[in-house]
Amino acid sequence: MVTYKEVVEAVVELFRKAETELPEDVVEALRNAYEREDNEVARSILKAIIQNIDTARKLKVPMCQDTGIPIIFAEVGRELCLDFNLRDAIVEGVWRATKEVPLRPNAVHPLTRENPGTNVGMHIPHITFDIVDGDGLKLTVLPKGAGSENVSDLKMLLPSQVNQIERFVLEVVKNAGGKPCPPIVVGVGIGSTFDGAAKLAKKALLRNMTEMSEFELSLLEKINSLGIGPGGLGGKATALAVLVEMGHCHTASLPVAVNIQCWANRRASLFLR
Ligand code: SF4
Incomplete structure (x- = not known):
């Protein structure tokens, strides 16, 4: 049984993690690129990126000022029984993550450019739902600059x-x-x-x-x-x-x-x- 509160909190924590800790395969690729590089300017840029990533992880702060637009993938097990609206819980999670991580309020009206300040608006967060086998819920966030x-x-x-x-x-x-x-x-x-x-x-x-x-x-x-x-x-x-x-x-x-x-x-x- 998955509850509304668990989904909201999971979304907040996922954004906190994504913004402050780059996945190990990405860090490894950056380190390998640094090792292979012989151009001094390129090496110094890669070194600064790697140091920035380490600092963000240690201080638990976003690694870039553009914390991206919230994109979420939800894989919903076909045997999972939910007694609430999953979209509403994810939206509340994004709203809370914006305040608590915090995330830069990037989402604006496309024409007026009015900013609600919450990263929540028409079709944002962008959520993709997939029905999969099983009785669980896998949530993935991809904040995109x-x-x-x-x-x-x-x-x-x-x-x-x-x-x-x-x-x-x-x-x-x-x-x-x-x-x-x-x-x-x-x-x-x-x-x-x-x-x-x-x-x-x-x-x-x-x-x-x-x-x-x-x-x-x-x-x-x-x-x-x-x-x-x-x-x-x-x-x-x-x-x-x-x-x-x-x-x-x-x-x-x-x-x-x-x-x-x-x-x-x-x-x-x-x-x-
Ligand atoms: S593209 Fe945007 S999010 Fe990505 S590193 Fe540059 S400023 Fe940051």
């Missing part, structure tokens, strides 16, 4: 343009340059629908970065050969990882989405039962 989200892109390729996927991914990274605070993580969604490809690209960012396929590693190598480097000031580490998720698509389409994430690849999960 604007610097990287703003340079993400999507293209509806034709099925005959399958050999242009790689070129499009490289083009997006090249156009982004130093804006998304590299070294970046590149989430790629191939297939599905217009919106489905974007969702796949975002979901890809939740994966462990140390487990990349040959296709992903070869894309990573090509991205790093662009030489954008940490902070956009040149160097070997433009990206830390490329993570690709695929979905079947219409025979007449080939959607490709590229969701760029900054070095602050913040994510945290927990399981309630």
Whole structure:
């Protein structure tokens, strides 16, 4: 049995963790990038990022002033019985996290730019619900900064343009340059629908970065050969990882989405039962 209070508190704690402690696979990738780098400027930027991460964890403060837009994935066990509205509990958790962590109030009305100050508004927090086997509830938070989200892109390729996927991914990274605070993580969604490809690209960012396929590693190598480097000031580490998720698509389409994430690849999960 999962209670409303447990969900609210879990969401607050997940945001606290995601904002103050970068997952171990991300920290390891940053340390490896530092070891491999021989460009002095790039090394000093990576060193500053690693020190910043350590300080945020020790002092329990957010690692970046942009605490992101709240994105949540809820995997709901089909045998789980809830006597409350799960969305309401998650929304209250975000509202409380904004006050208690605290999170910067980033969510504004798209046209008036009016800010409710709570990170709660129309369709925000952005929540994806999935029904899965079991009797538990897995919650994952992915606070997403604007610097990287703003340079993400999507293209509806034709099925005959399958050999242009790689070129499009490289083009997006090249156009982004130093804006998304590299070294970046590149989430790629191939297939599905217009919106489905974007969702796949975002979901890809939740994966462990140390487990990349040959296709992903070869894309990573090509991205790093662009030489954008940490902070956009040149160097070997433009990206830390490329993570690709695929979905079947219409025979007449080939959607490709590229969701760029900054070095602050913040994510945290927990399981309630
Ligand atoms: S892109 Fe990432 S690291 Fe850069 S300011 Fe935004 S959240 Fe912070």
